[in-house]
Amino acid sequence: MAEPHPATARRAPGPVRLRRELTAESGRLAWALLLAVAAAGAALALPLLVREIITDFSRHRPLGADVALMCVAAVGSALAQALSGFQLARIGERMAYRLRMRIMEHTLRLPLAVVRAEGAGDLAARVTSDAMLLRQVVDVATQLPLAALTIAATLGIMLWIDWLLTVVTVVSLAVLTVLVLLVLRRMRVSMAGQQTAVGQLAQRFTANLDALTTIKAYRAEPVASRALAADAERLRAVSLEGTRLGALIPAVLTLGNQLAMIAVILTGGTRLARGDLQAAAFAAFLLYLLQTVPSVNALASGFGRLQAGFAARDRCNDVLLMRPEADPDDADRPVPPPLPDAPAVLFRSVSYTHTGATEAALRDVSFTVERTGLTAIVGPSGAGKTTTLALVDRFLRPASGSVEVLGHDVRDWPLDALRARIAYVDQAFTLLEATARENLQLGRARPARDSELAAALAVVGLADDITRLPQGLDTLLGRESDLSGGQRQRMALARALLSDADIVLLDEPTSQLDGINEQRFRTIVEDLALTRAVIVVAHRLSTVRHADHVIVMSGGAVVDAGNHTTLVARCTPYRELVTSQATLPH
Numbered sequence: 001m002a003e004p005h006p007a008t009a010r011r012a013p014g015p016v017r018l019r020r021e022l023t024a025e026s027g028r029l030a031w032a033l034l035l036a037v038a039a040a041g042a043a044l045a046l047p048l049l050v051r052e053i054i055t056d057f058s059r060h061r062p063l064g065a066d067v068a069l070m071c072v073a074a075v076g077s078a079l080a081q082a083l084s085g086f087q088l089a090r091i092g093e094r095m096a097y098r099l100r101m102r103i104m105e106h107t108l109r110l111p112l113a114v115v116r117a118e119g120a121g122d123l124a125a126r127v128t129s130d131a132m133l134l135r136q137v138v139d140v141a142t143q144l145p146l147a148a149l150t151i152a153a154t155l156g157i158m159l160w161i162d163w164l165l166t167v168v169t170v171v172s173l174a175v176l177t178v179l180v181l182l183v184l185r186r187m188r189v190s191m192a193g194q195q196t197a198v199g200q201l202a203q204r205f206t207a208n209l210d211a212l213t214t215i216k217a218y219r220a221e222p223v224a225s226r227a228l229a230a231d232a233e234r235l236r237a238v239s240l241e242g243t244r245l246g247a248l249i250p251a252v253l254t255l256g257n258q259l260a261m262i263a264v265i266l267t268g269g270t271r272l273a274r275g276d277l278q279a280a281a282f283a284a285f286l287l288y289l290l291q292t293v294p295s296v297n298a299l300a301s302g303f304g305r306l307q308a309g310f311a312a313r314d315r316c317n318d319v320l321l322m323r324p325e326a327d328p329d330d331a332d333r334p335v336p337p338p339l340p341d342a343p344a345v346l347f348r349s350v351s352y353t354h355t356g357a358t359e360a361a362l363r364d365v366s367f368t369v370e371r372t373g374l375t376a377i378v379g380p381s382g383a384g385k386t387t388t389l390a391l392v393d394r395f396l397r398p399a400s401g402s403v404e405v406l407g408h409d410v411r412d413w414p415l416d417a418l419r420a421r422i423a424y425v426d427q428a429f430t431l432l433e434a435t436a437r438e439n440l441q442l443g444r445a446r447p448a449r450d451s452e453l454a455a456a457l458a459v460v461g462l463a464d465d466i467t468r469l470p471q472g473l474d475t476l477l478g479r480e481s482d483l484s485g486g487q488r489q490r491m492a493l494a495r496a497l498l499s500d501a502d503i504v505l506l507d508e509p510t511s512q513l514d515g516i517n518e519q520r521f522r523t524i525v526e527d528l529a530l531t532r533a534v535i536v537v538a539h540r541l542s543t544v545r546h547a548d549h550v551i552v553m554s555g556g557a558v559v560d561a562g563n564h565t566t567l568v569a570r571c572t573p574y575r576e577l578v579t580s581q582a583t584l585p586h
């Protein structure tokens with residue numbers, strides 16, 4: 001039997017905490033900050049060197065040493081800045097990678113209904129655009145302290161040059177800060193709205209691409225475009241608000257800086273005229289004042305990016321805080337040994353209502369499936385057949401009653417161990433976007449040999465079709481190379497054959513098979529049923545007549561169960577089903 005994959009039994013990852021993410025890289029971050037401080041320090045020294053050079057000129061001193069120092073400071077500053085940027089890029093990309101992996105792995109472990117409700121496109125937006133915004137927080141982690149440090153150091157030097165001019169500068173900067181903070185507060189709300197709108201647009205676009213055949217067939221491109229345009233318009237409007245707020249910040253900063261400059265020039269000019277201030281000191285002060293401009297800008301843009309990062313973090317956490325389908329103690333649960341005399345599947349008074357549905361899909365359903373043999377579940381559309389199969393594989397959990405597999409309640413199985421016992425062929429015969437070989441081996445604990453794959457493909461009559469693919473078994477399916485509906489169905493069957501599962505669930509497996517393949521399918525299922533429990537949701541009488549046991553469902557309840565002959569004799573809904581198919585080939 002296949003062993004459960006231990007790696008899949010994981011706990012919920014917990015929310016993203018930016019501080020924890022950053023402290024995980026504290027060594028690298030400190031290194032990046034140190035380099036950035038060195039770069040800023042070297043840049044800060046430049047105006048002082050300018051002062052020295054001006055004094056050299058005025059006193060006719062040789063310039064060589066001071067000019068050389070200035071060059072060293074300029075090149076050193078550029079070099080340190082570049083190295084700091086490389087470090088930050090590394091930290092940022094590693095953080096984004098970790099975050100993306102966490103969200104993707106967690107999403108794959110969410111209940112199916114939750115993933116459907118969230119939408120594939122919206123979930124994809126969290127690992128693309130949200131993760132990108134969050135990644136920028138890393139730059140901010142050095143950008144903010146560095147800018148604050150540079151401003152403080154510059155103000156310190158300015159204070160040393162002239163205290164009165166420094167007071168004028170600080171008052172101007174304080175007014176500026178209040179204005180910028182007001183804009184930033186509004187920006188966070190806007191960023192959250194923007195990211196939600198991105199998710200909604202991505203969701204609708206993905207859904208439309210998935211339904212592209214139908215859209216084309218029904219010339220529904222204008223309808224789809226209209227809906228997409230509405231989402232794109234919502235995104236445009238909310239982004240415009242964010243962009244306007246973003247554009248306001250540099251304008252406010254420029255105005256604030258200019259006001260500070262005017263105030264300093266007026267105060268400094270007056271003192272210069274009175275002889276209270278040296279021309280060289282005033283020039284150096286003005287240069288320092290100019291040098292605060294990029295730092296103040298960096299501070300404001302850093303806070304802006306932080307707001308975007310917070311909004312993205314909240315959206316990522318919305319996903320990460322969703323409960324996975326496995327219980328928290330799933331990984332610690334011992335794998336129960338199958339009980340030798342227990343049935344393969346046992347339903348005891350099971351009821352279930354789908355989320356959002358007003359009526360129960362299953363009501364008080366009870367039945368037994370033996371360890372070997374073919375069990376068919378029949379009934380009209382909407383009777384609850386697929387829901388029944390979903391409960392066996394614990395895609396859904398009963399609202400009341402219990403489902404047992406191999407003698408143990410499905411809730412007592414570690415999820416992975418339970419699913420290792422069951423092979424499931426869904427109605428869509430889903431293939432992954434992966435090679436034919438990978439598709440065939442899904443769910444196997446150990447890789448199959450080529451001869452095993454060839455044997456399974458031969459049984460389902462697919463050997464020639466796969467050989468004809470451009471790279472045979474190693475052809476990537478789902479993009480340029482794809483299979484027909486019937487071929488996909490047989491691939492899914494071959495996968496079940498290769499799976500070693502004790503229980504095989506087949507949801508309408510013959511719907512796309514031609515006569516020859518339907519006959520072949522019957523033989524495969526009969527062979528499988530010799531050693532395993534095969535439960536097949538079937539509409540075709542040809543499948544049902546050969547079943548050892550038939551469960552008749554209607555309106556979410558089991559109305560009767562028995563073999564074909566017994567049911568024809570005593571069960572009116574079954575007889576009607578048989579009569580309705582009497583004209584169909586079987």
Ligand SMILES: Nc1ncnc2c1ncn2[C@@H]1O[C@H](COP(=O)(O)OP(=O)(O)OP(=O)(O)O)[C@@H](O)[C@H]1O
Binds near residue numbers: 356383387
């Ligand atoms: N995801 C869902 N959300 C809400 N209701 C659902 C969902 N899936 C199924 N249902 C409802 O549950 C009931 C049983 O559905 P189910 O798919 O089990 O029927 P079925 O017998 O397999 O039908 P069919 O033969 O058409 O596949 C139906 O009334 C259906 O509308």
